[in-house]
Ligand SMILES: Nc1ncnc2c1ncn2[C@@H]1O[C@H](COP(=O)(O)OP(=O)(O)O)[C@@H](O)[C@H]1O
């Protein structure tokens with residue numbers, strides 16, 4: 334009897350937590366499909382005539398469309414390069430850097446200590462001199478500092494958790510060091526690496542300050558979203574909600590894609 | 605199949621040598637066990653033969669080929685790890701066949717070989733499972749199958765049974781031994797368990813601090829231990845050691861104990877010499893008080909081991925134990941007499957610990 338009660342209580346608590354966590358998101362999503370008068374009514378409306386006007390406004394607006402495109406390019410390129418360079422580096426650190434491994438790892442982490450403002454100003458000057466101020470290339474370049482260092486920092490423990498014996502067993506079967514990395518360390522560490530990449534992606538996807546200072550014209554989505562509130566006198570809540578949804582969807586799609594990739598890569602071990 | 609020759613092997617981590625000038629020669633088809641306390645360098649030695657660890661000095665030959673500088677994959681050896689080291693992202697079948705597939709052996713050739721090793725190790729029902737869905741014993745069988753299917757020249761086992769429970773350990777030990785009788789592949793098996801070593805080995809290499817203390821068949825090691833260390837390490841219950849002095853007429857005396865020794869086995873003993881006697885509990889049994897070499901002691905404790913029992917007695921303030929099937933008649937506090945034959949007495953130099961056996 335007591336067990337039933339505590340189980341029910343636990344379930345109730347869980348349901349409450351889910352509502353608290355997902356409530357605002359749900360409200361935002363609903364708001365994205367509402368007309369302004371349905372949003373600003375004093376009595377919240379759950380039933381309403383859905384409209385796609387907000388999304389149309391957003392996608393028709395060239396600033397927002399460009400922002401989406403810029404964000405997509407900048408973030409995917411910098412995360413991709415960050416992963417391609419950072420993951421093998423992390424493996425090397427985890428396996429081969431006995432003497433200076435900790436120092437290197439600390440150095441990598443220390444790159445994240447500096448407040449972005451501190452590097453933003455010098456970067457403006459340098460970028461102006463180099464002629465890459467206000468370009469996507471320049472933005473990708475600074476984001477690489479974030480992506481490479483974050484990927485390394487999060488992937489080293491992932492590789493340290495791969496049992497050394499497995500790599501040695503593969504070496505005994507004649508695999509070269511690269512094959513050992515590619516066919517064993519990487520797939521075995523994949524679930525943790527996946528987390529590292531998603532985290533890195535979200536980090537740069539939401540980055541505002543550097544994007545604002547270094548690429549004001551070629552604005553990314555966070556910059557655009559931040560400026561939407563000043564689109565007109567009347568606060569366009571529906572548009573803001575729709576913009577939020579648009580801002581949130583790419584990371585979700587990205588996570589979904591990675592999950593799929595992960596599942597196939599884990600299975601492809603069979604070959 | 606191949607013989608293995610290690611000459612003057614040195615291995616140092618930093619300035620500290622773990623193995624210092626070790627020579628070892630293993631004939632073809634032999635099942636050799638590296639035995640010794642943990643930390644004595646058994647795994648290091650095995651891993652150098654496998655190619656997973658570089659040698660600091662010396663050469664290693666397998667089947668007449670110098671493999672010292674070869675990568676592990678080219679040496680024709682297969683290894684079974686204590687942790688099994690199965691590939692978690694592959695099915696059992698893929699784990700076993702990975703090496704062959706990697707070498708480009710055709711599917712039609714792999715299939716019958718997979719079937720054969722899977723049958724031999726009882727793995728046929730599990731081929732589609734992931735390693736994590738198998739029990740420890742099954743996982744270790746997969747690891748063995750993975751090593752066997754490549755028909756290597758040499759099998760290396762690094763404490764493969766240590767993570768299994770006692771019953772399973774015994775079963776797999778027998779299976780490994782049977783497998784060797786069938787395949788006759790040269791095998792090196794590392795363990796710190798002397799019983800495991802005794803039951804499975806053709807020859808035992810007993811190691812201590814990176815050096816070979818004694819090398820020989822299980823019988824040789826058990827019956828003619830070359831040193832105090834070997835005698836102490838091998839055999840359960842452990843050997844009794846007693847400091848004694850040699851008296852005229854080849855008699856060793858220690859307090860109330862007087863044992864007559866075999867002049868043939870220990871021709872070099874001189875009266876007045878200090879020695880250390882080694883008496884195996886298992887070679888002694890209850891005896892009449894006036895029997896030759898009888899030792900009298902007060903029973904402290906009787907340990908029931910099923911068919912036999914270990915009787916621990918106090919003799920002149922020191923404990924001496926012996927094993928007898930008639931332990932049920934013995935009570936604590938009683939005085940008992942037990943004896944052993946002169947040819948079963950071991951004698952060591954108390955300084956060097958080496959055996960004083962003449963031949
Ligand atoms: N990578 C290493 N670095 C430093 N010392 C090591 C390393 N591997 C082993 N050793 C040392 O070498 C000695 C022998 O180790 P090992 O061969 O593993 O012993 P065993 O297998 O007999 O238990 C131990 O004293 C151990 O501390």
Ligand SMILES: [Mg+2]
Nearest residue numbers: 646647648763
């Ligand atoms: Mg070991």
